Amino acid sequence: MTDPVPNPLRKGAPSLADAAEPMAPGTKPHHMSDPWDIGETLCSLADNGDAVSIYSNGDEQPIMGRVLSVDDDLPQFVLELNEGQTLPDGNATFVSWVHSAKLQFTINGEWQPFPDKPNFYLTNFPSHCLVLERRESTRMETPLGVYYIAAFVLEGRPYELQLYDFSAGGIGMRAHPRDTVGLYVGRKLSRVRLELGPTKVMIADLEIRLSRTFRSFLLGEQVQIGCRFLNLSDSMREELIVLLDNLGSGRKVR
Numbered sequence: 001m002t003d004p005v006p007n008p009l010r011k012g013a014p015s016l017a018d019a020a021e022p023m024a025p026g027t028k029p030h031h032m033s034d035p036w037d038i039g040e041t042l043c044s045l046a047d048n049g050d051a052v053s054i055y056s057n058g059d060e061q062p063i064m065g066r067v068l069s070v071d072d073d074l075p076q077f078v079l080e081l082n083e084g085q086t087l088p089d090g091n092a093t094f095v096s097w098v099h100s101a102k103l104q105f106t107i108n109g110e111w112q113p114f115p116d117k118p119n120f121y122l123t124n125f126p127s128h129c130l131v132l133e134r135r136e137s138t139r140m141e142t143p144l145g146v147y148y149i150a151a152f153v154l155e156g157r158p159y160e161l162q163l164y165d166f167s168a169g170g171i172g173m174r175a176h177p178r179d180t181v182g183l184y185v186g187r188k189l190s191r192v193r194l195e196l197g198p199t200k201v202m203i204a205d206l207e208i209r210l211s212r213t214f215r216s217f218l219l220g221e222q223v224q225i226g227c228r229f230l231n232l233s234d235s236m237r238e239e240l241i242v243l244l245d246n247l248g249s250g251r252k253v254r
Contacts, residue, residue, distance in 0.1 A: 013083070021053075022055060029102075030131055031128055037164075042070045044099075052094055052096045053094070055095070056087065056092040079122075082119065083119060086113070093105075148163035150192050160179075176219075188208075204232060208225055209226050211226075
C-alpha cells in the first residue's frame with residue numbers, strides 16, 4: 001500500500017465548525033449510483049480538500065476528515081482523518097458539501113488503515129450516494145441505458161452532447177473537450193433539440209451557466225456544462241415537471 005501524495009494547495013485540516021449534519025428525515029434527495037458520477041464527486045472533494053463529517057455508532061459528534069486521493073481504476077479512495085483520530089469498527093455515514101449540494105453515503109466498515117499512518121484509510125467507492133441539492137427545481141439523473149442528448153448548431157458547427165441530468169430549470173451536459181469548443185459561460189444556445197428519452201423531444205433556448213473540466217475514470221477528460229432554460233413557456237415547463245415526476249415514480253417502483 002503506497003502512501004498517497006496530498007495536494008499542497010488544499011485547505012487545512014477541517015474542524016467541528018466545518019461539520020455537515022446528516023440529512024434530516026423527510027428530505028427528498030436523489031440517488032447517485034453510477035460509479036462515473038461517484039468518482040467525479042470524490043475527485044472534487046479531494047481536489048478542494050473539503051471537510052467530510054463521519055458519524056459512527058450513533059455518535060452525535062462526528063469524526064472529521066477529508067478525501068486525500070482517489071484511484072479511479074480500482075475504484076478506491078484514501079480518507080485522511082484529523083491527527084489522532086481513528087475509525088471504529090462498524091458502519092459509518094459520511095456527509096459533506098460538494099458545491100451547493102449535500103452528499104451522504106454509508107460504508108460498512110470496509111476500510112484498511114495505513115500501517116504507518118493510523119489516521120489514513122483506504123476504502124472502496126460506496127455503492128450509491130444520496131445528493132440533496134440547494135436549487136429551485138428538482139434535478140433528475142438521466143436513466144442508465146437510455147441516451148438523452150442535446151443537439152444544436154452554433155456558428156455553423158453542429159454539436160451533439162450527452163445529457164446527464166435535467167430539471168424544470170435547466171440541463172447538465174458532458175462531453176470530451178474537443179466536442180465543447182466554443183461553449184463558454186454566458187453563451188446562449190438557440191433552438192436546442194433535447195431528446196429526453198425514446199419518445200420525448202423538446203426545442204428550447206439555453207444559456208450556459210457552468211463549465212468545468214474533470215477527469216472520469218471511465219471516459220478520461222470530460223467537460224461538464226450546466227445550462228438554464230431561457231423563455232421557457234408554461235406549457236413546456238409543465239411537460240418537464242410531468243416527465244420528472246414519471247421518471248421519479250418509475251425509479252421508486254423498481
